[in-house]
Amino acid sequence: MDRERTEDKFAPRTIDLDLILYDELVLTSDDLVLPDPQIQNRPYLAIPLYELDSELILPGTGGRIEELAGQLEHSSMIPLRFYTAFLKKEILHG
Numbered sequence: 001m002d003r004e005r006t007e008d009k010f011a012p013r014t015i016d017l018d019l020i021l022y023d024e025l026v027l028t029s030d031d032l033v034l035p036d037p038q039i040q041n042r043p044y045l046a047i048p049l050y051e052l053d054s055e056l057i058l059p060g061t062g063g064r065i066e067e068l069a070g071q072l073e074h075s076s077m078i079p080l081r082f083y084t085a086f087l088k089k090e091i092l093h094g
Contacts, residue, residue: 020045026060035059043072051084 020036050069
């Protein structure tokens with residue numbers, strides 16, 4: 001995307017995409033680990049994943065996102081279960 005890299009790794013960029021999960025893929029390389037191991041420690045990753053798919057099982061771990069999100073609810077983030085269900089209904093059924 002024509003990004004000019006500088007020493008400042010937080011410099012502005014055209015796009016910043018963080019891949020945290022890709023279907024059932026389990027991958028460990030020098031550049032990428034999937035699923036992102038930080039999902040288990042970061043409410044801002046786990047809780048939105050739970051909202052998208054409450055029955056998700058994290059590949060390679062067997063961990064249920066519902067249980068993980070429940071453990072992380074003590075943070076300032078809490079799942080918006082009813083709102084998410086409402087949005088899904090509106091999207092699917094108009």
